[in-house]
Amino acid sequence: MQLPRTVKMQTRGVNIFYGETQAIKGVDLDIYDKTVTAFIGPSGCGKSTFLRALNRMNDTIEACRVKGDIQLDGYNVYGKGVDPVEVRRRVGMVFQKSNPFPKSIFENVAFGLRIAGMKDKDEVAQRVEESLKGAALWDELKDRLLESALGLSGGQQQRLCIARTLAVRPDVILMDEPTSALDPIATARIEELLRELKQKYTIVIVTHSMQQAARVSDSTAFFYMGELIEYGDTETMFTRPSQKKTEEYITGRFG
């Protein structure tokens, strides 16, 4: 059907708890390199919790405990001595609500580079341009780089956040409902961007829109009550899923 795929991230027996409550139960999942993987499932199914575990975003939540094995290129993301900041550089994240800083467009994109200690002005400028191009924003914004990012439209702000993520040259980009606050055209632009980004990056997207999962992803994982119910090629998942629960969810029978 297709060429053998390289596993970029692998999870085995992942359990996640919020205090006493178990949010994720024994999830084994392979995320393939340079593909788009969609996580779907009803609210509270654990998909966002699981997504955030992939780049240790849950570390900041005190009551949250992550057990099991999560690997990036064969290395344990939660291993001893692994710097979570480095994990988050390699596994970037874009959120539901675009969150540009109250700074210029240029500084928003350069932010991660400055944190990382990049001083060379030309190098920073070159990286900002590369990132804005990567997020399909360069042509629109190249003459407005010093304007405030807060003056951009919602769709542009979200693509700016993607550019900001790209600036530190990640391997994997996690997106948590990146278009749920956008209109259909801005959504279509982001979806088109995903198609381009997956040439270079591995993308994992949580979405409440099943049509979006169907349109943009190569693989789809269906979560329900903390369990991974079914994972497979998106085409199969939306035409003939093997699990009854998946069939009921995607056809809108619950959730």
Place this chain on the structure above:
Amino acid sequence: MALLSHTSHEFEAELRQLKGRLLAMGGRCEQMIIWAVSALEEQNVQLAEDVMRADRQMNEDEMAVDEMAMRMLALRQPVGRDLRFAITAVKVVTDLERIGDEAVNLAERASELAARGSLPAPTKRLSEMAMLSKNMLRHALDSFVEEDADKARQVLEEDDEVDAIYGEILRGSIAFMRADPSAIEDGMRVSNCAKYVERIGDHATNIAEMVIFLVDGVDVRHGGKT
């Protein structure tokens, strides 16, 4: 595998309405086959006309089902089993409409043969064959109502007997025409009738194959995918 009912009652109602319309067409097909065969056996021209009248309703139903399925695809964007159901509806309606056409063909030949007085000898097993084909259709529709893939698979087996009788009637018709070249027209009519009935069995098979696709998500047509 029975699914929960749909969260959207309106969509659930549309799915039921579409299924109901198809089943009504299926029932009418069965009736048309029975009338056409009776028209032949009893040399009853009136029954043959009833078949033709029923076919006009079939044609309207076909267009209505296509319209309903297209609307569902456009407005509901169904996936999974609902998508397979919409695709199945569009395919099954074509087979049902063709069965109606074959019943009309049968009725037309019945009218022509009625003028002859007695039926030619090779028609002996034609009624039996027609009942087998009609039963195949019945069983295919039952499997559709019950969404039962095993029942649908049994329909595929039943087609062998219909094909066997078809061969027999065809050979009988050839012998009949050879023996009396002046009866070639009637012999052709009989062999054509057998062909129509054989096609009805094929359409019933197609419907059963679509039911397997609907329920199990596998395409078993033409020996299935490798």
